[in-house]
Every structure is written in C-alpha cells, then in structure tokens.
Amino acid sequence: MATDKTSLQLVTNGILNENPIFRLVLSMCPAVGISTTVMNGFMLGVAVLFVQVFSSCTISLFKNVIHPRIRIPTYTLTIATWVTVIDMVLAAYMPAAYAKMGIFIKLIVAFAIITMRLEMFACKESVTASFWDGVGMGLGFMFGMMSLGLVRELLGQGTILGHDVLGFKPLLFFVLPFAGFFCVGLMMAFFNYIELAYRRAKRA
Amino acid sequence: MMAPNYRRILLLLLCGLLLPVAARAAGLAAKASFKGTNEIVLSLANPADAKGLGDPANYRVSEEQNPDISLPVAQALVSADRSTVTLSFKGPLNTRLTHLVTLHQRATNKGQAPETFRVSKSYWGYLLSILVSALLINNFVFTKYLGLCVFFGTSKRKATAKGMGITFTIVMVVSAIMSWFFYQYILKPYQLGFLQVVIFIGLVSLTVQAVDTVLRKVNPTLFKAFGVYLVLVIANCVIIAVPLMLADNEYNFLESLMLALGAGGGFLLALYLMSSARERMELANIPPTFKGVPIAFIVAGQFALAFLGFSGLKLF
Structure with missing residues (x-):
C-alpha cells in the first residue's frame, strides 16, 4: 500500500497541514521549554529532523521483519539509537549550543511525534516516501520552533538571531520561562483565527 | 532459607540509614549543627573546662570528603553562659556534606588529645x-x-x-x-x-x-x-x-x-x-x-x- 502523494506534497503536508506543533499538538515540551530564541529552535529542529528522517528510513527498511507485537519497543530503541548518535555529535562539535539545550536533546527519544510518524507512516510505506515524510515532519517541527522563537525573541529582547532590530525591549515577559505556555496558546489562537476568517471569506 | 538473610540485609540497611543520626561526638562538645549556610553551632556539655574557645585559631574545619582543605573560621563567639560556641565562616558552606570540626589542644584541657566531631544535616x-x-x-x-x-x-x-x-x-x-x-x-x-x-x-x-x-x-x-x-x-x-x-x-x-x-x-x-x-x-x-x-x-x-x-x- 503505497502513498500516491508526491515527495513535494509529503514535505508540505508536514510543514502546513499536519504541523507537529500547531496542528497535531505533539512535542510541546521543547516548544514551551526552550523556544526563547530563534537559534535554539533551529538547533533542536535540526536534531529532530535528523532523528526523524533516519528512524523513518530504518523502520521502513525493516518493516517486513518486525513482528507487530513488539513494534513499539522496536521503534523506541531505533529512535534511542539515533538520538544517542546526534547527542554525541552535538556534544563533540557544538558544546556551547549543546549546553544551552541541556536535557532536551536526550528527551527527543520520548517525543510523541517521531513514534507517531513511524506507527502511522513509515511502517507501511516505501523508504523514499518515508524519507520525504520524515523531512516534512522535521521541517514542520523546525518551522514551529523557529516561529515561536522569533515571536519570543523579538517581543522579549527586541532581537532576531542576536541582532538588535527594535532597539528596545517591548515585553520582557516573553523571555521568562513560563511565558512559553502563553506564547503557544496565543499563537494557536492566532492560527485558529486565520482559519476561521478564511472559511468565513470562502462561504461569503 | 531466604527469609533470615533477607531480614539481616534489611536490618543492615536500616542501620546504615540511622548512622548519620547516631554519629555524634562524646566529650567536650555534645552537639554540633549548622545554622544558616555559613555558621556552625557547638553545644558544650562541660562549659567549665573550656578555655580559649573564643580563639578562631583553635579550630580546624573541613569537609569530610577532602580533609586536607581547611575552611578558615572567621569568628568564634562564645555565648554568655559559656554553653554554646558559634563559628562563623566567610563563605557559605555546602551544608549537604558532612563537615569535620577539630578542636586543638589549647582550647581543651592540657594533656587532652584534639577532639574531632562531625556536623551533618539530618538525612x-x-x-x-x-x-x-x-x-x-x-x-x-x-x-x-x-x-x-x-x-x-x-x-x-x-x-x-x-x-x-x-x-x-x-x-x-x-x-x-x-x-x-x-x-x-x-x-x-x-x-x-x-x-x-x-x-x-x-x-x-x-x-x-x-x-x-x-x-x-x-x-x-x-x-x-x-x-x-x-x-x-x-x-x-x-x-x-x-x-x-x-x-x-x-x-x-x-x-x-x-x-x-x-x-x-x-x-x-x-x-x-x-x-x-x-x-x-x-x-x-x-x-x-x-x-x-x-x-x-x-x-x-x-x-x-x-x-x-x-x-x-x-x-x-
């Protein structure tokens, strides 16, 4: 049973229609916890993209030899292996960024989005399709994290990627850790509003 | 045959847990405890035989894990009734660790060996x-x-x-x-x-x-x-x-x-x-x-x- 979507459709599906953060409401912990700057979001996005693509491909390759009853532990161990790889790579080559993200890199192993994509997509589809689906989901996650980081960094510190753009700090509130909850909630409401307005315009 | 062994292990475990509570020095000082983050209070059992308690040079304080590093005592205050001594330190102590306080000979009676006692928080x-x-x-x-x-x-x-x-x-x-x-x-x-x-x-x-x-x-x-x-x-x-x-x-x-x-x-x-x-x-x-x-x-x-x-x- 192969999907009839093209690779481009698979990628855009991950970024827009089934965006992991704003649409599926999965993997919220990093979205609240460390989305204080664009750079943080980008780094974690890269790590998740890597883990998602490689685990999707691995499971898709071995889908015929995995017994259905032990599939969940198999997924978990596959993800854990790739997380260990990216964890060690980041710790070796980017110690500063690694220290900032702390425990969250290791926690990728428990992100619901990756397991869910393996269960829903990679265990049924071909390697190529799984690869593009993984890319889409990873980019979608990165997009979500970076847009949250952009809002929080711009409103909280008046900077983008560390460069001063506003010259003043509009709302210091957004830098505080717990503001992640408010920020995610407000952005979701914003996207809902756009969707409602779009539907209303379509009907009229 | 497993049961008695089991009980012994449990008993040992309990003893191990209670050890820090029981550990207390006999002799001059009856009790030592932390006060705040940079003070240690000694309660004395026999205030009469204590001389030179107010001199910071008579004390040597260190963490139990690294006894070679001595923490300097900034001030030693003896209370009016000579029953407690408060040792103050410049920096905060790591109160999670057990500390050793040694009283030198000059402070105790002549001929007595220096006394050491442990200070720890309740586990x-x-x-x-x-x-x-x-x-x-x-x-x-x-x-x-x-x-x-x-x-x-x-x-x-x-x-x-x-x-x-x-x-x-x-x-x-x-x-x-x-x-x-x-x-x-x-x-x-x-x-x-x-x-x-x-x-x-x-x-x-x-x-x-x-x-x-x-x-x-x-x-x-x-x-x-x-x-x-x-x-x-x-x-x-x-x-x-x-x-x-x-x-x-x-x-x-x-x-x-x-x-x-x-x-x-x-x-x-x-x-x-x-x-x-x-x-x-x-x-x-x-x-x-x-x-x-x-x-x-x-x-x-x-x-x-x-x-x-x-x-x-x-x-x-």
Missing part, C-alpha cells in the same frame, strides 16, 4: 527535601516543562487525570529503581555511559510491557481502568528525564526513590489541578478562536506562574 530531612522539591518547587510540568503532550491530552476529565497520574507514578517508581540498578552496577563500572538513553528507554518500555501483561492476567478490572494509559506513559518525557537526572546527580537508592515519587506525585498533582480547571472551563463562554487547546495553554501558563511562588521555599 531524613534531606530525603524529604528531594521529595518536596520534585513535587512542588521543581514540579516537572509547571517549572521544568516536561511531559506536556500527555499532560494536555489527559487533563480533560478528573477521572482520566487520576487514572493517568496513578499509572504514571507506579511505572515511574518501578522504572527509576531499575534504571538506578542498571546505571550503578552495569553502566558505570563498564564505562558505558553513552548507552544511557538506549538503556533507560528500553527499561521503560519493558516496564510498561510487563505491567501491561501482569495486570491483564492478575486484575482485569484494574486493567480495564488503567490499561489505556499505559501506552501513553512511554510518550511522556518525564519518564526518561528522571533516570537521566539521577544518573547525572549520582543519587543513591533512597534519593532516587524519592525523586521518582516526587516526579510521579507532582505529575498527578498537576493533572488533577488542570483537569479541575478544565472541567469548569467547559461551562464558560470562551471565544471560538481560543476554544480547546489554546485556552488550556493559557490556563497552564497561569498555573506555572503560581508555581513560581514555590521557588523561594527552602526546607531544612
């Missing part, structure tokens, strides 16, 4: 502080932002929240104990630290599978009530964060148990609070754009703000 108090810290001060949901997917997914009804919280606490405690054994006796001796993530998550999925199988056979009614939540436990970051934390901090067995209990209890508390608020919110008139998940996030943010108030709490 039970320390354990309790780990528990309360994980429960309230560093609540995993509201101040560490972990386990949010499951938190928002299962906090719609109070009944669901309780079921998820209890299931989670049980799995958390069992898997934390297993992870502790694996880390201390396999990963650390053979220097396999890089396998932490793989081993810990493997243990969690094993625990979940085992609880699932056992519960299904032993107590089907309970399984019906809690079985649904078992799968969700794996998708919760807290379950992997706790083993990683206790490996990082080198906690011993009891401390690990307290951290796991605190994490589970804290998650249960957060779920219960949130579900109570969300049940009420269903009756409220919420703007359509905020309905569902967005308003839940805003409410969680307010809870997080409230939990920030615990951050100043200090126990023992």
Whole structure:
C-alpha cells in the first residue's frame, strides 16, 4: 500500500497541514521549554529532523521483519539509537549550543511525534516516501520552533538571531520561562483565527 | 532459607540509614549543627573546662570528603553562659556534606588529645527535601516543562487525570529503581555511559510491557481502568528525564526513590489541578478562536506562574 502523494506534497503536508506543533499538538515540551530564541529552535529542529528522517528510513527498511507485537519497543530503541548518535555529535562539535539545550536533546527519544510518524507512516510505506515524510515532519517541527522563537525573541529582547532590530525591549515577559505556555496558546489562537476568517471569506 | 538473610540485609540497611543520626561526638562538645549556610553551632556539655574557645585559631574545619582543605573560621563567639560556641565562616558552606570540626589542644584541657566531631544535616530531612522539591518547587510540568503532550491530552476529565497520574507514578517508581540498578552496577563500572538513553528507554518500555501483561492476567478490572494509559506513559518525557537526572546527580537508592515519587506525585498533582480547571472551563463562554487547546495553554501558563511562588521555599 503505497502513498500516491508526491515527495513535494509529503514535505508540505508536514510543514502546513499536519504541523507537529500547531496542528497535531505533539512535542510541546521543547516548544514551551526552550523556544526563547530563534537559534535554539533551529538547533533542536535540526536534531529532530535528523532523528526523524533516519528512524523513518530504518523502520521502513525493516518493516517486513518486525513482528507487530513488539513494534513499539522496536521503534523506541531505533529512535534511542539515533538520538544517542546526534547527542554525541552535538556534544563533540557544538558544546556551547549543546549546553544551552541541556536535557532536551536526550528527551527527543520520548517525543510523541517521531513514534507517531513511524506507527502511522513509515511502517507501511516505501523508504523514499518515508524519507520525504520524515523531512516534512522535521521541517514542520523546525518551522514551529523557529516561529515561536522569533515571536519570543523579538517581543522579549527586541532581537532576531542576536541582532538588535527594535532597539528596545517591548515585553520582557516573553523571555521568562513560563511565558512559553502563553506564547503557544496565543499563537494557536492566532492560527485558529486565520482559519476561521478564511472559511468565513470562502462561504461569503 | 531466604527469609533470615533477607531480614539481616534489611536490618543492615536500616542501620546504615540511622548512622548519620547516631554519629555524634562524646566529650567536650555534645552537639554540633549548622545554622544558616555559613555558621556552625557547638553545644558544650562541660562549659567549665573550656578555655580559649573564643580563639578562631583553635579550630580546624573541613569537609569530610577532602580533609586536607581547611575552611578558615572567621569568628568564634562564645555565648554568655559559656554553653554554646558559634563559628562563623566567610563563605557559605555546602551544608549537604558532612563537615569535620577539630578542636586543638589549647582550647581543651592540657594533656587532652584534639577532639574531632562531625556536623551533618539530618538525612531524613534531606530525603524529604528531594521529595518536596520534585513535587512542588521543581514540579516537572509547571517549572521544568516536561511531559506536556500527555499532560494536555489527559487533563480533560478528573477521572482520566487520576487514572493517568496513578499509572504514571507506579511505572515511574518501578522504572527509576531499575534504571538506578542498571546505571550503578552495569553502566558505570563498564564505562558505558553513552548507552544511557538506549538503556533507560528500553527499561521503560519493558516496564510498561510487563505491567501491561501482569495486570491483564492478575486484575482485569484494574486493567480495564488503567490499561489505556499505559501506552501513553512511554510518550511522556518525564519518564526518561528522571533516570537521566539521577544518573547525572549520582543519587543513591533512597534519593532516587524519592525523586521518582516526587516526579510521579507532582505529575498527578498537576493533572488533577488542570483537569479541575478544565472541567469548569467547559461551562464558560470562551471565544471560538481560543476554544480547546489554546485556552488550556493559557490556563497552564497561569498555573506555572503560581508555581513560581514555590521557588523561594527552602526546607531544612
């Protein structure tokens, strides 16, 4: 049973229609916890993209030899292996960024989005399709994290990627850790509003 | 034949626990305790035979682990009735560690050997502080932002929240104990630290599978009530964060148990609070754009703000 979507459709599906953060409401912990700057979001996005693509491909390759009853532990161990790889790579080559993200890199192993994509997509589809689906989901996650980081960094510190753009700090509130909850909630409401307005315009 | 052995091990364990409480020096000083972060108070049993107690040069204080590094005493104050001496230090002491205080000959009577006594905090108090810290001060949901997917997914009804919280606490405690054994006796001796993530998550999925199988056979009614939540436990970051934390901090067995209990209890508390608020919110008139998940996030943010108030709490 192969999907009839093209690779481009698979990628855009991950970024827009089934965006992991704003649409599926999965993997919220990093979205609240460390989305204080664009750079943080980008780094974690890269790590998740890597883990998602490689685990999707691995499971898709071995889908015929995995017994259905032990599939969940198999997924978990596959993800854990790739997380260990990216964890060690980041710790070796980017110690500063690694220290900032702390425990969250290791926690990728428990992100619901990756397991869910393996269960829903990679265990049924071909390697190529799984690869593009993984890319889409990873980019979608990165997009979500970076847009949250952009809002929080711009409103909280008046900077983008560390460069001063506003010259003043509009709302210091957004830098505080717990503001992640408010920020995610407000952005979701914003996207809902756009969707409602779009539907209303379509009907009229 | 297992039973007597078992009992002896338990007894030994208890003795080991009580050791810090019983450890107290006889002789000149009857009691020594920390006061604040940079003072040690000595209560004297025989104030009469104490001379030169007010001279800071007569004391030598060090941490038990590194006895070679002496911590300089800035001031030694003898109380009016000569029953207590307060030693003040310039910098704060690490009050979690046991400290050794040595009184030199000049302070005690002539011919007496220098006296050494230990200063330590009550171990039970320390354990309790780990528990309360994980429960309230560093609540995993509201101040560490972990386990949010499951938190928002299962906090719609109070009944669901309780079921998820209890299931989670049980799995958390069992898997934390297993992870502790694996880390201390396999990963650390053979220097396999890089396998932490793989081993810990493997243990969690094993625990979940085992609880699932056992519960299904032993107590089907309970399984019906809690079985649904078992799968969700794996998708919760807290379950992997706790083993990683206790490996990082080198906690011993009891401390690990307290951290796991605190994490589970804290998650249960957060779920219960949130579900109570969300049940009420269903009756409220919420703007359509905020309905569902967005308003839940805003409410969680307010809870997080409230939990920030615990951050100043200090126990023992």
